[in-house]
Every structure is written in C-alpha cells, then in structure tokens.
Amino acid sequence: MFRRSWRHLAMAAAALLAVSSVAACSGDSADSQDLSENRAGAMADYAVGTQFKATEPVSFSVLYNNHPNYPLKNDWLFWSELTSRTNVTLEPVAVPLSDYNQKRSLLIGAGDAPLLIPKTYPPDVHAYVSSGAILPVSDYLDLMPNLKDKIEKWNLQPELDTLRQADGKFYLLPGLHEKPWHEYSLVVRTDILDELNLAVPKTWDDVYTMLKAMKAAYPDTIPFSDRYSQPNPAGNLLNLLALSYGLQGAGWNFQHVSWNANAQRFEYTGATEQYRQMLQYLNRLVAEKLLDPESFTQTDDLARQKLANSRSFVISGNAQALVNDYRPDLAATNPKAKVTKIPLPVGPAGEINPASRLENGMMISSKARDSKNFVAMMQFVDWLWYSDAGQEFARWGVEGQTFVKDGSGKHTLAPDVDMIGLNAGAPKHLQKDFGFANGVFSYGGKPELVQAFFSAEEQEFQQVMNARPPKSPPPPYPLSDEEREQVSLWETPLKDHVYQATLQFVLGQRDFAQWDAYVGELKGKNMDSYLSTVNEAYQRYRDQNN
Amino acid sequence: MVSIEAEPRPRPRRRGIQDTRGYRVFRVVNGIVLTLVVLVTLYPFVNIVARSMSHESYLIAGEVNLVPRGFTLDTYQLLMSDSLFWTNYRNTVFYTVTATVVSIVLTTCYAYVLSKKQLKGRGALVGIAVFTMFFTGGLIPNYVLVTSLGLKNSVWAIALPNAINVFNLLVMKAFFESLPGDLEEAAAVDGLNTYGILWRIVLPLSKAIVATMVLFYAVAFWNSWFAAFLYLDRQELWPVTVYLRNLIAGATGAENVGAISEANEVQAEATLKAVTIVLTTLPILLVYPFVQRYFVRGIMLGAVKG
Numbered sequence: 001m002f003r004r005s006w007r008h009l010a011m012a013a014a015a016l017l018a019v020s021s022v023a024a025c026s027g028d029s030a031d032s033q034d035l036s037e038n039r040a041g042a043m044a045d046y047a048v049g050t051q052f053k054a055t056e057p058v059s060f061s062v063l064y065n066n067h068p069n070y071p072l073k074n075d076w077l078f079w080s081e082l083t084s085r086t087n088v089t090l091e092p093v094a095v096p097l098s099d100y101n102q103k104r105s106l107l108i109g110a111g112d113a114p115l116l117i118p119k120t121y122p123p124d125v126h127a128y129v130s131s132g133a134i135l136p137v138s139d140y141l142d143l144m145p146n147l148k149d150k151i152e153k154w155n156l157q158p159e160l161d162t163l164r165q166a167d168g169k170f171y172l173l174p175g176l177h178e179k180p181w182h183e184y185s186l187v188v189r190t191d192i193l194d195e196l197n198l199a200v201p202k203t204w205d206d207v208y209t210m211l212k213a214m215k216a217a218y219p220d221t222i223p224f225s226d227r228y229s230q231p232n233p234a235g236n237l238l239n240l241l242a243l244s245y246g247l248q249g250a251g252w253n254f255q256h257v258s259w260n261a262n263a264q265r266f267e268y269t270g271a272t273e274q275y276r277q278m279l280q281y282l283n284r285l286v287a288e289k290l291l292d293p294e295s296f297t298q299t300d301d302l303a304r305q306k307l308a309n310s311r312s313f314v315i316s317g318n319a320q321a322l323v324n325d326y327r328p329d330l331a332a333t334n335p336k337a338k339v340t341k342i343p344l345p346v347g348p349a350g351e352i353n354p355a356s357r358l359e360n361g362m363m364i365s366s367k368a369r370d371s372k373n374f375v376a377m378m379q380f381v382d383w384l385w386y387s388d389a390g391q392e393f394a395r396w397g398v399e400g401q402t403f404v405k406d407g408s409g410k411h412t413l414a415p416d417v418d419m420i421g422l423n424a425g426a427p428k429h430l431q432k433d434f435g436f437a438n439g440v441f442s443y444g445g446k447p448e449l450v451q452a453f454f455s456a457e458e459q460e461f462q463q464v465m466n467a468r469p470p471k472s473p474p475p476p477y478p479l480s481d482e483e484r485e486q487v488s489l490w491e492t493p494l495k496d497h498v499y500q501a502t503l504q505f506v507l508g509q510r511d512f513a514q515w516d517a518y519v520g521e522l523k524g525k526n527m528d529s530y531l532s533t534v535n536e537a538y539q540r541y542r543d544q545n546n
Numbered sequence: 547m548v549s550i551e552a553e554p555r556p557r558p559r560r561r562g563i564q565d566t567r568g569y570r571v572f573r574v575v576n577g578i579v580l581t582l583v584v585l586v587t588l589y590p591f592v593n594i595v596a597r598s599m600s601h602e603s604y605l606i607a608g609e610v611n612l613v614p615r616g617f618t619l620d621t622y623q624l625l626m627s628d629s630l631f632w633t634n635y636r637n638t639v640f641y642t643v644t645a646t647v648v649s650i651v652l653t654t655c656y657a658y659v660l661s662k663k664q665l666k667g668r669g670a671l672v673g674i675a676v677f678t679m680f681f682t683g684g685l686i687p688n689y690v691l692v693t694s695l696g697l698k699n700s701v702w703a704i705a706l707p708n709a710i711n712v713f714n715l716l717v718m719k720a721f722f723e724s725l726p727g728d729l730e731e732a733a734a735v736d737g738l739n740t741y742g743i744l745w746r747i748v749l750p751l752s753k754a755i756v757a758t759m760v761l762f763y764a765v766a767f768w769n770s771w772f773a774a775f776l777y778l779d780r781q782e783l784w785p786v787t788v789y790l791r792n793l794i795a796g797a798t799g800a801e802n803v804g805a806i807s808e809a810n811e812v813q814a815e816a817t818l819k820a821v822t823i824v825l826t827t828l829p830i831l832l833v834y835p836f837v838q839r840y841f842v843r844g845i846m847l848g849a850v851k852g
Contacts, residue, residue, distance in 0.1 A: 066781060066792065067796055068789075068792045068793040068795070068796035069796050071630055071781060072781055093779050094779060094780055094781050095779075096775065096781075096784070096788055096791065096792035096795070097792055097795050097796055098788075098791045098792045098794070098795030098796075099775055099791075099795075102775075103775065103776070106685060106686060106689055106776065109686045110686050110689045110690050110693070111690075112689075112690075112693060301608070302608075305608050328602065328603065329603065331603075332603030332604075333603070
C-alpha cells in the first residue's frame with residue numbers, strides 16, 4: 001500500500017516537473033490558423049456526409065486502452081477495414097486498462113505520447129494544459145464538420161463550454177450524447193411490492209412510503225441497506241438525492257459548488273438548504289429503521305449478502321449490478337425473488353435527467369500540429385468518432401459481415417456473431433474477434449447507437465429517463481493555474497468535513513439545530529474564499545465571453 | 547519481506563535433571579501459541595484456495611471458509627484457455643530467470659569488490675550504492691533514460707534498471723567480509739588470480755548467501771509488474787502479473803456499464819482474485835522449501851559480523 005501511494009505521489013510530482021519543463025521550451029506557434037503546410041493527405045472537400053479517405057496512405061499513433069475482455073489483436077477486421085475505407089493505419093500503443101491513466105501521464109510527461117490520446121475524462125485534462133503538450137482542439141473545430149454539426153444539432157454548446165480552461169479554449173474532444181445517459185438508481189424487490197400491493201415508487205416520498213410498508217410487513221428486516229460506501233459513505237445514494245434536490249452532485253460525484261440560478265451565483269453544495277433537507281430525509285429513514293445505518297460504512301459484498309439473504313429489499317445499482325450481481329445472487333438463495341431498477345425517484349428539483357451528455361474523449365498531442373498530415377488527422381478523427389457512418393462502423397462493424405440493417409434502419413447482428421449473448425453460441429464475437437464495439441473507438445452518439453447492446457429492460461429504463469428534460473449544465477468558471485492550486489488546497493479539508501457532518505446528521509449523532517454551527521465550521525475551513533474564487537472566475541469568464 | 551527466524555536448537559538434556567515446572571509450562575504455552583500462529587498464517591491461504599474453486603453464489607452469500615463450496619474450476623479454465631495467459635506466463639519465467647542471473651552476477655561482483663578493506667575509494671563506492679536507496683532520479687527521467695538507451699520492449703528494460711538491490715548488496719558484502727582472509731591469501735600464494743579466487747574459493751564457500759540472494763531476487767522479479775508496465779508496449783511481452791492485474795481491473799471495472807456480461811464472466815468476477823493469487827504465488831511458493839535451509843543459514847552468517 002505504502003509503495004503504491006508513494007509511486008503515485010512520485011508519479012504526480014515527476015509528471016508536474018517534466019511537464020513544466022516541456023512548457024518552458026515550447027513557444028507559441030506563429031499562427032495557429034495557417035495550415036497550408038499541414039494538408040498532406042487531407043481531403044479538400046471534406047464535409048458532413050462525406051466518406052473520409054486520405055489522398056495518400058497515412059498512419060497515426062494512438063494510445064490504446066487494452067481491455068482484458070477483448071484483448072488487442074492485430075488481425076481484427078476493424079483495423080483492415082478502417083485502412084481500406086480511410087487510407088489511415090492506426091498504430092496502437094497498448095496500455096493495460098488497469099493503469100491506463102498512470103501510463104498516459106508518464107508518456108505525456110516524457111514527451112513520448114502518441115498523437116491520439118483517447119479515453120480521457122474531462123477533469124483529467126487540467127493536469128496537462130499548462131504543459132503545452134496537449135493541443136487546444138477548440139482552435140481547430142473548423143476542420144471537423146461532423147463534430148460541429150452534432151454540437152449544433154444536439155444543442156451541446158453549453159455542455160461544451162464547461163470544458164473551457166482559463167484561456168477560453170478546450171483541450172478535449174469529448175464523447176457526445178444526443179440524450180443524457182443516466183445509469184444508477186435504486187434496485188427494488190418487485191415480488192415484495194406485488195405481495196404488499198405497492199406501486200413502483202415515483203418520488204422519494206413514495207420511496208419512504210414503500211419502505212414503511214415493507215418494514216410493517218417484515219419487522220425483522222431493515223428494508224433498505226445500501227452499497228457503494230468505499231471510499232466515501234453511500235456514494236451513490238447521496239449523489240442521487242443531491243441531484244434530485246437540484247444540487248450538482250454529492251457522494252461519489254462530490255461537487256463542491258452548485259449553481260443557484262435564482263441568485264445567479266455558485267453556492268457551496270454541502271451548506272445549501274437543499275443539502276440540509278436531503279440529510280433530514282435520510283435521517284428520518286435511519287431513525288425509523290428503514291435505512292440500515294451500516295449503509296454508510298459496509299462493504300459492497302456485505303450489502304449484497306443482505307439483499308441475497310432477504311434481510312433487505314432495496315439497494316443501489318445500475319444495469320450491470322442488476323444483471324451481474326443481484327439476480328445471480330438471488331437466483332442462488334431465493335429463486336422466487338424478482339428485482340428491477342426503478343426510474344430515478346423524483347425530488348424537489350422535479351423531473352430531470354441529471355446525467356451529463358459529455359463522455360470521456362480524446363486529447364491530441366501538440367506535436368501533431370507540426371505534422372504535414374495534421375489536417376488529414378483531424379478529418380479522420382472527425383469521421384471515425386463523430387460522423388454517423390464512422391460511429392456505426394465503430395459500433396456495429398461492416399454491413400453484411402457483422403450486422404444487417406432492415407428497411408427502417410434497425411441494426412441486427414449477423415447470425416454468426418455474438419455480443420452480450422444476443423446470439424449465444426455463435427462462433428465469433430463482435431468485440432473479441434472483430435474489434436468493434438470497442439470502448440476506445442465507440443462511444444456516444446444517438447440513443448439507438450448508445451443503447452444498441454443494452455438489455456430490453458435497460459432500454460425501457462432509458463426511455464423513461466430520456467423523456468425527462470436534461471439538467472442544464474452550470475455555467476463555466478475556468479480557474480487559472482494558481483487558482484486551481486489554491487482551491488485544491490482547500491478542497492480536501494472541506495470535503496472531509498462535509499462527509500463527517502453528513503454522517504453525524506444522518507445517523508442522528510448531531511442535531512439539526514446545530515446546522516448553522518456546522519456551516520460556521522465550513523467557513524472556518526475557507527468555504528467563503530472558495531466560493532468567491534469560483535464566483536469571480538465565473539464573472540470573469542462571463543464578462544470576457546459576452 | 548519474509549520473516550527470518552532462527553532454527554530452534556534442541557535443548558541439551560542431562561539424565562537425572564528434570565525440566566523445571568516453569569519450563570514445562572513454558573513449552574506447552576509455547577506450543578499452543580506457535581500452533582495458533584501457524585493457523586492464523588495458514589488460514590488466509592487455505593481460504594483463498596477454497597474461494598478460487600467455489601461457485602460464485604456461495605462466495606456472494608459469504609459461505610466459503612476452508613473447503614470449496616459448489617466446486618468448480620471454471621475460472622481456471624477460462625484463464626488457461628487464453629493463449630495470451632500462457633505467453634505471458636512464459637514471459638514471467640523468462641524475465642525472472644534472466645533478471646535473476648543478471649542481478650546475481652552484478653551483485654556478487656560489486657559486493658566482493660566492496661568487501662575488500664584495502665580497496666581505495668571503497669567508501670565512495672559504498673556511498674554511490676547507498677545514495678540510490680534514498681534518492682531516485684524520478685519516474686520520468688528513468689523512463690526517458692531507458693527509452694533512449696533503446697531498452698524499451700525488451701527484457702533488458704526489466705533486468706537492468708533493477709539489477710542491483712542495495713539492501714541485498716550490503717548483506718552480501720557483509721557475508722564476504724566474514725570469510726577469513728587467510729583462505730584467499732593462501733589461494734593467491736598458490737597462484738590463483740583475483741577471478742580464480744572468486745570463482746574457486748569464495749563462491750563455493752558462499753552457496754548459502756548466493757542461494758538466499760537468488761530467492762530474494764527471484765521473488766521480487768516474479769512479483770514485479772511496474773517496470774514491465776512502464777517499458778513494455780505490447781501485450782505479447784507482458785509478464786503474467788500485468789495480464790492478471792488487467793484482468794481483475796476489467797472484471798471489476800465499469801467499462802461495460804449498461805451492457806451485460808456473459809455468464810462465464812460473472813463467475814470469473816467472483817473468483818478471479820483468488821484464482822490469480824493461487825496461480826501467481828504457487829510456483830514461487832514451491833521454490834521456498836528447497837532454498838529455505840540456505841536462506842536461514844545465509845542470513846545468520848552474514849548478520850553475525852555485518
């Protein structure tokens with residue numbers, strides 16, 4: 001353990017050092033818009049709907065996140081078909097998925113990174129921006145017609161603005177979803193609902209009523225015993241509640257600030273009135289023995305055991321947990337039991353779909369800008385990751401070979417190709433043997449595409465969630481490097497104190513009469529300075545861009 | 547680190563004198579305590595073996611202790627049917643053997659030189675080695691160095707940067723210092739040069755320490771994954787540690803959210819960690835008994851004088 005954390009620390013320090021020394025050497029290029037030297041292989045008439053094909057054979061290196069379920073193979077149809085369609089050969093640098101981020105930092109820090117660096121999540125970008133090793137892709141969106149088209153058609157500009165750094169540019173080409181994709185909710189024993197004549201709860205108040213009824217029928221149980229408490233208590237439950245109460249996120253999606261649209265300013269999430277209300281809600285569940293106090297500390301395995309042994313009936317989960325954990329567990333212990341994931345209960349914030357429409361995406365090494373194939377590369381990226389044809393290719397493969405399409409445009413796997421058991425027993429596997437539906441190349445897109453390999457019940461869940469309006473993203477507040485450094489020093493003590501107080505209030509160890517004292521304690525930990533830094537950054541950005 | 551214990555010495559018994567009551571009580575208590583220690587250390591291992599062969603439903607219900615429940619070897623089969631697993635396993639063996647040989651040669655030479663009191667600049671040479679125990683160049687400089695030496699994607703990236711472990715070096719130096727100098731003088735008088743002395747006189751007397759070092763190095767290289775992860779960019783080159791580490795991350799990670807895993811992956815997820823531990827520790831564990839006797843004596847000898 002010690003060795004691991006030491007390594008991480010050393011890694012971070014070394015990355016910072018190297019990255020800053022790289023920054024020192026790299027001057028500003030003369031004119032970022034003069035691309036006349038970089039057009040080798042590029043198409044002159046590339047536009048939405050055009051099949052990209054480089055005018056000469058080119059190759060680009062790409063960092064490859066090697067998933068053990070479908071380990072990299074050089075003879076995948078994906079590679080050969082990609083080359084024949086686009087004249088581009090990709091040269092993957094394979095990195096084990098287990099330590100992808102570490103290797104990425106190392107390679108960027110050492111100046112040895114491939115040109116394309118996919119599978120990067122938005123917060124990860126901050127660490128590299130000041131180094132100059134990553135290309136400010138927002139300067140080159142004109143080379144990417146499909147990306148621009150999707151941003152406009154799906155109205156993604158506000159989301160995209162949240163990626164901007166202090167210089168007003170963004171450095172990540174994110175995965176784009178037409179509809180938000182919310183995964184986690186509560187999983188409920190529906191056979192108990194039927195037995196007690198209860199409807200599937202729609203709101204958090206309904207959840208309370210349901211738990212109350214379960215408790216009345218089974219006094220020995222504590223009907224709700226939750227998981228996902230490592231490393232933070234009740235990571236999922238707190239987050240779901242915070243979102244339902246109109247906050248930006250809590251629990252495992254801990255967000256220090258939430259946007260208050262009425263006051264037009266950011267507030268500290270853990271000190272808001274909504275946060276107090278949701279803690280009171282949880283406190284009531286715990287006090288009436290409806291929610292297991294161990295929910296905030298126990299391991300996932302323990303929570304699963306309680307559900308499997310019918311000592312609880314409700315637990316957090318997503319489609320994967322439902323199918324891979326709870327159903328097999330219960331099938332072994334209690335074959336009559338039925339569980340389902342209910343649509344996210346509605347709270348005071350009303351019906352919303354709180355998920356983001358941005359996903360992990362791709363960074364591009366700055367050195368790519370100097371390549372004579374730069375324009376061709378941007379067009380290629382635009383085609384493979386953002387065009388309808390490219391997305392279909394990356395997900396489904398080649399028509400007639402791995403899938404067929406009917407008149408209405410509905411895709412079906414070819415009979416000899418399997419994926420998630422759709423054609424169980426088929427000799428070939430879409431991911432393992434062909435390299436399609438690969439997390440490195442295929443994400444985002446239209447709901448049909450995103451949900452292509454979801455189970456029927458998950459598609460139903462998504463339909464309910466998609467009917468709800470998406471949550472509008474908070475306005476951007478890009479921090480400068482110094483500000484980021486400063487707020488990160490404040491963040492840990494603040495977060496720790498919020499967690500601590502959250503548990504105390506929920507478990508009844510602290511009375512809600514002391515709420516103001518608690519907010520005072522947060523102020524003692526620089527909450528106000530934190531907020532004013534964030535609000536100033538917001539004002540600054542707004543003034544500069546309006 | 548493996549704990550080092552002295553071999554218990556049989557207490558010399560003389561006829562007519564009985565053990566005192568206190569001593570007999572001590573022996574009984576001692577026996578009980580040591581048996582408990584054995585059980586406590588053995589339990590986790592037996593438990594892991596049992597888990598690796600149990601059906602996942604019993605694991606979920608928390609019902610697996612010492613005996614596998616719902617016996618199944620599916621996860622073993624799943625793992626072993628992957629040719630990449632065997633490729634990587636072979637790599638591990640190859641890397642371990644190569645790196646251990648390199649390490650032993652280099653460490654022995656360095657330690658032998660340092661053990662010579664008359665050597666000029668000996669302090670500086672020891673200092674250089676010890677310095678690296680406390681200060682390192684840092685990850686990225688190391689990476690850049692290894693890359694620009696052209697060692698990337700070769701066994702040398704694993705074997706060379708970690709070839710001399712300073713702790714092992716000092717232990718070995720202390721051992722060599724404990725050898726009587728007269729022997730070497732006699733050999734020199736009889737006409738052996740320096741290398742002859744090392745090869746024909748010193749090393750045959752040092753089997754204990756060499757065996758110990760082989761064990762130390764082999765275990766370290768067998769378990770290591772970080773250097774391989776850093777310097778090897780192709781999965782055919784990975785050692786099995788990286789393969790299994792990645793497999794666990796894939797089985798427990800959230801990459802395929804929303805999608806459904808195939809049935810065999812569910813079973814694999816539950817038992818994968820246990821299977822992994824068994825598969826990676828078993829071979830190296832089997833080496834222990836053969837080297838153990840040298841291992842104890844070697845350290846004892848080195849430690850007495852060092």
